[in-house]
Amino acid sequence: MAIKNILITGASGYLAQFIIERLHTEYQLTLADIVEPEREYDGTTFRKVDVTETSEIVDACAEQDAVIHLVALVRERHGKPLSLYADIMVKGTWNVAEACVKQGVEKLVNISSISTCPPAPGVGLPYKVGDDFKFGGGDLFYALAKYLGEQIGLAYHQAHGLQVIHVRPGVIAGDGLNPGPSEPENVTDPWFVYVDPRDVAQCVVRAIESKEVEYGAYNAVAGRKDSRFDWMKSKEDLGYSPEHNWEDIPDSS
Numbered sequence: 001m002a003i004k005n006i007l008i009t010g011a012s013g014y015l016a017q018f019i020i021e022r023l024h025t026e027y028q029l030t031l032a033d034i035v036e037p038e039r040e041y042d043g044t045t046f047r048k049v050d051v052t053e054t055s056e057i058v059d060a061c062a063e064q065d066a067v068i069h070l071v072a073l074v075r076e077r078h079g080k081p082l083s084l085y086a087d088i089m090v091k092g093t094w095n096v097a098e099a100c101v102k103q104g105v106e107k108l109v110n111i112s113s114i115s116t117c118p119p120a121p122g123v124g125l126p127y128k129v130g131d132d133f134k135f136g137g138g139d140l141f142y143a144l145a146k147y148l149g150e151q152i153g154l155a156y157h158q159a160h161g162l163q164v165i166h167v168r169p170g171v172i173a174g175d176g177l178n179p180g181p182s183e184p185e186n187v188t189d190p191w192f193v194y195v196d197p198r199d200v201a202q203c204v205v206r207a208i209e210s211k212e213v214e215y216g217a218y219n220a221v222a223g224r225k226d227s228r229f230d231w232m233k234s235k236e237d238l239g240y241s242p243e244h245n246w247e248d249i250p251d252s253s
Helices: 014-023 054-060 082-102 140-160 197-209 232-238
Strands: 005-009 028-033 044-048 066-069 107-111 163-169 215-220
Touching: 005 014, 014 028, 014 197, 028 054, 054 082, 066 082, 066 197, 082 107, 082 140, 107 140, 107 197, 140 163, 140 215, 163 197, 197 215, 197 232, 215 232
Parallel strands: 005 028, 005 066, 028 044, 066 107, 107 163, 163 215
Antiparallel strands: none
């Protein structure tokens, strides 16, 4: 079935604007969030939705062909209690997946993170999806919540046949929280972890358009040889081709 109607959760966030810009002329978009986006987009509809409220997200998923799930604790998340991560990121994602199944949604594109898979010591770089990883103490609540979100998607794919594609962005540049990349003095391993939000949006579009992938997780990072996370699998399976690669910073591979 061709995808026509798409619900975007977390539609007022920084990354969402780039995704909406890429999609709103080609699809019927319903923008869902607890606050309305500052910018208006032609042909879109806003719906106030709290993903932690089951009934609200179930109602919002009615007559949707796909859902792009962006809700997360991103800015100013440090110091927030565990319960908030559990409610918004874990329970919220679970509610979205359940709503997709209840309403017959075909595809869920879940915005995850490279934080779900910190490369384990000794693992070859760039890190490929499926390689060994090991969590550290830094930003553990966020990393674990994103990981659990992926496991929810996997469970609903296995149990109900929901198509699920996890997009794992690198460090998103330009959002006002993350400083931009700068060349390190001594380089021994692939180090570049950044991505331009326009390229994340491109990866999301490719995930929506994909006809072959029923389930998978894909890194969305800059297209550099010194990227710490592999992006070639995203290219092979989805057609991802990052265009903003910081050519002013020498590739240290």
